[in-house]
Amino acid sequence: MISNENSRGPMSAHRVVIDFSSSGLSNFIKLGRYNYSRARDGLAPHAHTDQIEICYLARGKQIYYVQGEEYRLSGNDVFITFPGEVHSTGGFPEEKGVLYWMIFRIPEEEAGFLHYRGARARRIVKELQNMTSRHFEGTTDLQQYLDIVIACWEDDHDIMDEIVAGHNVLAFLLAIIRCSRNKTQNKKSVAIQKAISHVEQNWGEPVEVEDLARAAGLSTSWFKVKFKKETGITPADYVMRHKIERAKEYLATTEMNITDVAFSLAFSSSQYFATVFKRYTGCTPTEYRAS
Numbered sequence: 001m002i003s004n005e006n007s008r009g010p011m012s013a014h015r016v017v018i019d020f021s022s023s024g025l026s027n028f029i030k031l032g033r034y035n036y037s038r039a040r041d042g043l044a045p046h047a048h049t050d051q052i053e054i055c056y057l058a059r060g061k062q063i064y065y066v067q068g069e070e071y072r073l074s075g076n077d078v079f080i081t082f083p084g085e086v087h088s089t090g091g092f093p094e095e096k097g098v099l100y101w102m103i104f105r106i107p108e109e110e111a112g113f114l115h116y117r118g119a120r121a122r123r124i125v126k127e128l129q130n131m132t133s134r135h136f137e138g139t140t141d142l143q144q145y146l147d148i149v150i151a152c153w154e155d156d157h158d159i160m161d162e163i164v165a166g167h168n169v170l171a172f173l174l175a176i177i178r179c180s181r182n183k184t185q186n187k188k189s190v191a192i193q194k195a196i197s198h199v200e201q202n203w204g205e206p207v208e209v210e211d212l213a214r215a216a217g218l219s220t221s222w223f224k225v226k227f228k229k230e231t232g233i234t235p236a237d238y239v240m241r242h243k244i245e246r247a248k249e250y251l252a253t254t255e256m257n258i259t260d261v262a263f264s265l266a267f268s269s270s271q272y273f274a275t276v277f278k279r280y281t282g283c284t285p286t287e288y289r290a291s
Contacts, residue, residue, distance in 0.1 A: 026112040027105040039282035042089035055079040060097015065090035075232015093282035145172040191216040
């Protein structure tokens with residue numbers, strides 16, 4: 001069963017959830033994808049009994065809490081919760097961006113997994129259970145695998161679609177296992193670090209992409225490609241997120257009125273500031289201060 005949820009109007013959100021529990025892919029339960037242009041309500045605390053959930057953030061930023069510990073995801077990050085672990089967004093919204101999530105059940109000893117039985121099924125499940133890290137960098141292939149699975153179920157599907165979907169689910173899981181073994185910190189190059197420092201030092205001024213490219217010593221076109229590859233978001237999105245974080249600090253710790261906050265962060269008007277603030281946080285500056 002596939003569910004398409006489209007929100008028309010200001011939010012322009014798109015969300016797809018596919019129920020695989022009655023498919024021929026044993027113990028594969030659910031695959032979801034959202035593509036949000038604005039922040040949405042956060043994820044309430046919950047847990048999955050006997051199930052593992054794998055999230056892949058293709059674009060954007062997201063905060064998750066597991067067992068009270070905070071994890072901050074950037075584009076191309078993988079995040080895993082294991083059976084019985086309570087997880088949520090910790091009161092933060094589901095942020096604008098593209099995120100996929102997959103849920104599968106840990107099968108009984110002799111039960112199958114996907115299209116596999118016996119020793120092969122047990123080996124795949126054992127590798128997934130033995131992953132020692134829950135947060136690590138993925139590869140760009142991960143999004144392609146999941147998009148193929150979703151495409152197989154978008155219209156009427158037959159046994160060949162199920163085979164293709166199963167193949168790509170397995171390819172995704174094997175890639176996740178490899179990434180987990182080769183866990184690396186998401187290190188940024190010197191050029192991108194220079195650009196980020198420029199943002200942090202000039203948060204009260206208008207910052208253009210061309211300014212950041214000059215600070216990084218790169219052409220504008222190559223800088224935009226390199227910045228998104230290393231941070232998971234565009235330079236313009238990074239600048240705006242940084243300003244919104246500053247705004248949240250002002251609203252929480254000072255008595256500055258909203259217009260002054262807007263102008264101190266180089267927004268052209270308080271109305272534009274309020275619009276952008278809600279896009280990233282899911283609430284207006286006034287609502288945020290009241291909370």
